[in-house]
Amino acid sequence: MNRILLLLDNPVNRKLLAEALRAHYEVVSATPTPAALDGEFDLGILDGLALTTLWEAVQARKKRAEPLFLPFLLITSRQDVGMATRHLWQTIDEVITAPIEQLELQARVASLLQTRRMAKEIARVALQESSHAVVILRNGIVQFWNRAAERLFGWSEAEMLGQSLSVVQSDDPAGWEVLVSESVANGAFTQREMWLTTKTNHRFIAEVSCTPLRVQGADSPITHVLVTARDATERRMAWEAQRRRMLEIEAFNRITTTLQQSQTAHHKLRALLDETLAVLEVPAGAIWLWQRENDDLHLVAATDWLQAFTDVSIKPGEGVVGQTFARGETLTVRELTPAAFERSAVVGRVPAKWGSVCVPIRTPAGVAGVFLVAYPLTQRMQPDRIVVIESMARVVGLTFQGIQMNDRIGTLNRYASLLRLIDQAIIHGDDLANTLHAIVRDIVDHLPADAAVVQLRAPGTPAFETAAQIGFRHPAGYPVTRPGEALTGRAVQERRLALSSDPVADGWQALAECEFFVSGAAVPLILKEDLTGVLALFYRSAFHPNADWIDVVESAAQRIALGIERIRFLDRFRGDHPPPSIPAANAP
Template sequence: MEKGFNKGEIGHIRKDGTVFPTHMTTVTLKDENGNPIALSVIATDITDRELAQEALRESEEKYRAVFDNTGTATIILEEDTTISLTNKRFEELSGYSAEEIEGKMNWTDFVVEEDLERMKKYHDSRREKGQEVPTRYEFRFIDRKKQIHNIFLEVEVIPGTKRSVASLLDITEQARNIEQIKRSSNLINALREVGLGLVSKLDVDELLEDVVLHAVDLVNGVGGSISVLDPERQVLKMGGQIGFESIPEDTTIKRGEGLIGQVWAKREMILIEDYEAWEDHAPQWVDHIGHRAAIGIPVMREGEILGVIEIFRESDKPFSEEDAWLLEMFANQAAVAIYNANLFNFAERRLKRLQALREIEQAISGSLDLRITLDILVDRLIKCLEVDAVAILLYHSALQTLEFITGSGFRSNAPRHTSLRIGEGYTGRAALEREIVHIPNLTLETVKFEQAKLIRQEEFVAYFGVPLITKGEIVGVLEIFHRSPLDPLPEWIDFLNTAAGQAAIAIDRLNLFNGLERSNMDLNRAYNDVIEGWARALELRDRKTEGHSRRVEELTLAIAKKMGIEKEKLAHIRQGALLHDIGKIGIPDSILQKPGKLTEEEWEVMKKHPIYAYEVLNQIDHLKPALDIPRYHHERWDGSGYPEGLKGKEIPLAARIFAVVDVWDALRSDRPYREAWPDEKALEHIKEESGKHFDPRVVEVFLEILGGE
């Protein structure tokens, strides 16, 4: 039989009246003569296939819309590097139209030569099995106008094909900003490193040399200097210097004199392209600087001038705004370092003077020879006050005269024959008026007096006459001589008065031996007052701990007594408690007074304060027994403390006692970064740290004392 065959799609109607698509296949059956004898019809429901095809069409349209609107330049790449498909963002990035790109251009046409080999290697390797190739990286893109863009590329191979899809994000502006940020960050890091190095310098001369070295290096200068303010003489004294020839170390600059003096006067930075051509140049500096470019920066702290930095370099390299900014930031760091070093040296001077007073006190109490005692006093005064000569004259009430007894620093023996009546000369006037006589510059005095010849011969310029008074009676006059003008600070005067008081006591002791005990008590009280005053001064600097030293002193002593520490050691424990944070004079204000959490670098600087305390107090014999608390109060019972990581009973008992009291008081005090803890919470913390931070036995005694209260 022969067959006729037809097929096609046609709609059919269900019983419910809905129409559904079918695929119809009809076959005509014929007999051997070719006559139709039957018709075979096969109908297949193709509703699901039609729906799938419709979904596919919608999907293609959707993905094309996504491709064109991804927000980034996107392209399809063939294995042979041809770009087969591109979106509008790529057209905008490249400067070419889709008609110019698709099937006609390769992605290699858009890559700078230096990046091309790397990109080709990635392209080929990406299509090989087992190859690990970056899918995200950066390269440089060339557009139609030959402009170069920094591009972040993300590329993936389309599964089951050798084709890949690539998204290109233009990060040119971000790269430029990042580069600028990196440069700024590098500069800031350099400044930070320099700053940390500077604040660790406590020797002023070394510090000034370092300041100049770093300042010149920061801006590639050829030379420079730093001049620091002498507040007594109101001049700037040349400190560290580089590139100057034959400049004396004691060179001084007046306000308004040259670049340095102008910066001081105006309290602002000055940039000069040609120093010699500058109308305000100082003639004496022209030979050293000449036609070079120069910049002067004030070194200031809290509105007060500490000094001036001056840097110069060749005239064909004038200083830029960035140079000025760098040096201004550096000057701020230098100001902190200089202030810190000055504060440390001030404290060191105070300690030396305290030690001198103690030595004088010991001489007074240990010798009945007045001359030996006063010789020690004279020697300590010359060293501590940094003056040229000192003399002491005794008052003889019967003769109403002042007679030389001892002195030092004179070029001749003439002063040894001094004998003056009350009211005669500056010395007699001091005794008569019972007030300090201060002549800052004797060369300006026109009044004739008995010692004028001696003063001319000795070339003295400045004079102090201090009456020695005890029990309301004059016993002598202490004289200070210096061969340059002298206008000292109040703390210098305070020490002079204290020393004068000791001299008067020494004289009175020899005159009235039975008053020795009372005199020694007065001196000890003065000594302790100085220590307490110093502790208060430290708290004024670190205001968040104000009153801390006084509060911890009493409880520390109570625990020490209860634990059986000998009475003679309690005084040392008291001093150690008062001076426990003396090492913080070596910590810069930016760290000490920081309201928030310290950085790792700042914390490393802060952890050095027990070491600084040891370096300061170890120089003073009288305070060596008090070192345990300042040096070791941050050690922990379990060995995790600092600075030496001592463990258990390796830690001195005084430090173990103080560690508990210190934390107890600190937790119950307000801090910038937290409020004070309630007593119950602080007490619970102490208990929890027993055996870890604290000596369990000390905690036990501490709790007993608190329970008794």
């Protein structure tokens, strides 16, 4: 019967574990001291505190047992995983986390003891009955190949005897050679995980161990090596899932702190990008956001060589970024080329041997942009890292939504302030020219605009002449407006808001060339169906108004029309009722 040595610092846990194992094994329970390791046993079980105290003694005991495999199992809590990692490969062969599941414990213990029995009983019968793939190499050539190896790798014993183990392909072409050479050079048991490919081209993760055998005595040269392997894909996937979750938690914690410290939208997005790249340990990334007005994607944050794309706009469906946006799906590119961006402007900016992952950025309104992470091909982008990028893209989407809401609130507050200023100017104003001048000044400051003008209908004519203007560089200012002519004339004739981003087509090319305007808007001033004037706004850069802007401009036009009527009424009232004259005082 196999003997298990329990070296747990907690006596209650020792007792409970002994009761759980005693039905199947001979159990020796001892206080964790170096002397307790001197006896004979087939498996040692320690907890975190015992490992901290005895790790050097455990290593020495394992070395004394060589070339036989003497396994040790660590029971630890999730909080102590960091401590266990420090000694894991040198000391511990298996780890199980508390609270312990009975079935899992029995499975781990059975697996370790089975590996020890294989090391002790090299005889053919024992090896053939093993559930692990067992291979014995002599000077690098396969001498033994058990039935489990046939099931795991796909090649029969007849096919493999006399062959090199490199027939079983590894992701690292030198993987087998390095594993065996390291084990022989150190004269010690070596274990690692490897991606292997079966005879049917199925890839899987194998836990492979290599033990040098001195078949002719303790001091004889190593001519034989015992190799064992088992499919560790399921366990590795579980570990990857846990690692992925920890990566996400780390990223979220760091990003939450960074976002709280960031003051501007640009800083928030750049912080999200930087922290994500830091967690992934990759150098290059970028965030593109969709601009509704131009229907294209603009770069708002980038690192490394992707900063060269600052002035390059991308249309939906164009290249990897545009395709990701248009499809709303994650797109992975094994190796980037300039063609991946479909723009001659980026030729020479895409370095060789880089891959990328593009993830759509979503808000409740739909896809709002693209999060791209680029990495050298020497770095493997594992699925867990792609999941982290997708999680961070969701954070970017929520952050962008918050930025948009804050921006809109700020804009609406500014618009509300403008309307209050217009109301105040109308209420307190008694001179039309001064009142209109104050209003156009406030409009330029709060909308904002580069120039503004209010024109009023000239008495007895269909023309409209300037009553107040601001922002014009030419002394002549804004010309007289006639219905149907230019931008303001169109607004007057159609009696509704007119927008223009093409001065040539809309008939105000001369003004645009003189003042360097590229876009503008005009809205008629109407009160009780009476057209009294027109308000025009001009911009020296591209301008794309949204619904909020249109609402405030039309509201401002209604207030201005009302204010004009009010001041004119006061002027008429003062004309009909002049103030009484005060007689001069009598001379003394």
